Amino acid sequence: MTDTRQTVMIMTEDRPTVGTVSTALSRDPRFNIGGVCASADELLVRLQQESPAVAVVDVDPQPAESLRRIEAAIARFPRTRFVLIGREAPMELVLAAMEAGARHFLTKDRITSSLAEVLQRVAPPANEGARSGPVVTILSAGGGCGCTLLALNLSHELQELLHQDVVLVDLDLHYRPLALLLGLQVQYGVADLLADSERIDREMVRTAAASYGDRLRVLTSPAGGFPDPNWTWDTGAVYRLLAGCRSAASFVVVDAPRVPMNVAAALAAESAATLVTFRLAVKDVQVARSMIRELQARGIDPQRLRAVVGRYSRRDTMVPVPDAARVLDPFAPILLRDDVRGVHRSMDRGQPLARAAPRGDLRRDILGLARGLLRSAGGREAAA
Secondary structure, three states, X not given: OOOOOEEEEEEXXXXXXXXXXXXXXXXXXXXXXXXXXXXXXXXXXXXXXXXXXXXXXXXXXXXXXXXXXXXXXXXXXXOOEEEEEEOOOOHHHHHHHHHHOOOEEEEHHXXXXXHHHHHHHHOOOOOHHHOOOOEEEEEEOOOOOOHHHHHHHHHHHHHHHHOOOEEEXXXXXXXXXXXXXXXXXXXXXHHHHHHOHHHOOHHHHHHHOEEEOOOEEEEOOOOOOOOOOOOOOOHHXXXXXXXXXXXXOOEEEEEEOOOOHHHHHHHHHOOOEEEEEEOOOHHXXXXXXXXXXXXXXXXXXXXXXXXXXXXXXXXXXXXXXXHHHHHHOOOOOEEEEOOHHHHHHHHHHOOOHXXXXXXXXXXXXXXXHHHHHHHHOOOOOOOO
């Protein structure tokens, strides 16, 4: 019989704490102890070798120093959920832990009564790996590089190639460009799902997403306005959103032009490919290089990263392509040619390029990119 229990790794130097955690979980059939590490360095080595669902980390006796040491592991292994424990939980420490990416902070006097419940809440679903839909995330290293335009048209080309449902996720919570571009009227959107992420599932995604054509579902937010000024990103909610989207479609494309780096890394960790878009300007090329290096430092496989030049024109570029290639080495820039007339026609009509400018250079470039991503993700084009 297959063992469906989820593995929990413990990091602590305190033997009584090991006993308390082990006792708290011994009565719960959902979890098993995968090992005990005495230090952050040892935990880092174990995480490289294994992939536990949860790491329970003791921050005593020096909480601030322990959090500083464990922060790199939290960023590098986003698929493992980190729960911190300590004798005390001052608000500033809890806030610092949440900002670092920890999922929960539990005081030691509540381990016996609450740990199993906390782990059940924060652990990834046991069948998370079975979700089928690959994810492509599109990030932006500068304004005006066509990140959202690429997301829309890439999604459209993928659903045409696959003849299957594709979900396009608009994570630009400030401007909601996809709702404006496509003229979509939605009352409930991405921000609402993220705020209620514990309930996200296939049906919730399908209900919240607006249909565009037969197979493209767009998960955006009401056009105009801004999110709650107190809004903060929760990477756990982002994981649950992606899991719901993957269960609802054969392919997921995420438009994420303005997310913080911890969210970008969380998206990239779940993506078959992450496209960093930029223009051939000095600042954009440098920012693109910094973003790619930071994603690699956070454990993202470089083979899943792509450097994509938007709005490329040989006559209007500040940085020659060979120079950009040297800066970004070994990531050869993928060029998406500019098509001013086609883009204007697409925006005026609220249509993808395949309909508004099907013979344009940009449409052909995006179609080629879609085919390449489909091959790298192991997908196949539907028969014509």
